[in-house]
Amino acid sequence: MSAIRLLVLGAVRQHGRAHGYQVRNDLEYWGAHEWSNAKPGSVYHALKQLAKQDMLLAHEVAPSTVGGPPRIEYEITERGTEEYFALLRASLTSYEQRMDVLSAGIGFIVDLERAEAVALLRERLENLAAWRAAVTGHYLPEGGPEQLGHIGEVMNFWVHSADAGAEWTRGLIARIEGGAYVFAGEGAPFVGVLAEGEENPYATGVQDPGDAH
Numbered sequence: 001m002s003a004i005r006l007l008v009l010g011a012v013r014q015h016g017r018a019h020g021y022q023v024r025n026d027l028e029y030w031g032a033h034e035w036s037n038a039k040p041g042s043v044y045h046a047l048k049q050l051a052k053q054d055m056l057l058a059h060e061v062a063p064s065t066v067g068g069p070p071r072i073e074y075e076i077t078e079r080g081t082e083e084y085f086a087l088l089r090a091s092l093t094s095y096e097q098r099m100d101v102l103s104a105g106i107g108f109i110v111d112l113e114r115a116e117a118v119a120l121l122r123e124r125l126e127n128l129a130a131w132r133a134a135v136t137g138h139y140l141p142e143g144g145p146e147q148l149g150h151i152g153e154v155m156n157f158w159v160h161s162a163d164a165g166a167e168w169t170r171g172l173i174a175r176i177e178g179g180a181y182v183f184a185g186e187g188a189p190f191v192g193v194l195a196e197g198e199e200n201p202y203a204t205g206v207q208d209p210g211d212a213h
Contacts, residue, residue, distance in 0.1 A: 003100040009084040036100035055080030092120040095127040114183040132162035
């Protein structure tokens with residue numbers, strides 16, 4: 001699973017309608033270019049692909065301010081919304097998600113209702129426990145990694161990753177159950193996107209051909 005689809009769909013959904021540079025700017029504002037593959041070229045490619053797959057609707061609007069063809073604004077479709085929530089739910093439940101996918105999922109977790117978010121995170125705990133059990137069926141942590149030669153360090157890393165992931169997940173569940181954050185249906189959501197023309201203090205400033213569209 002790629003984080004870029006979740007990130008792009010989520011950014012467009014938060015705006016309602018957004019042109020490509022807005023989406024790129026938001027992802028840089030979130031630092032996603034540092035912890036995922038959300039580089040400018042990947043963002044613009046994902047927008048075009050999602051439009052081809054009928055997950056985004058492309059609208060031609062006023063000509064680009066820097067010349068060239070008309071600027072395109074994107075709007076998420078019903079199919080895109082279904083894909084977005086499917087990706088979001090999958091990102092929160094699987095033990096094997098890459099760091100960028102899980103990070104994207106946590107960034108959008110408040111788009112779910114509180115009870116569902118907790119249920120998905122509890123499912124993640126179950127999956128982490130099952131994965132840990134599968135590893136310890138071949139490797140016993142108390143015996144130390146040396147029992148399997150240096151390859152034991154791989155399984156030792158997996159066990160520690162499962163334990164750390166479970167501890168963090170339990171902490172997040174406790175915070176959510178304790179009332180932290182505003183989830184879907186609870187009131188005005190946290191605004192995590194930049195308004196049109198708002199300066200991005202974290203922008204890379206690197207120009208890309210897609211910025212003109």
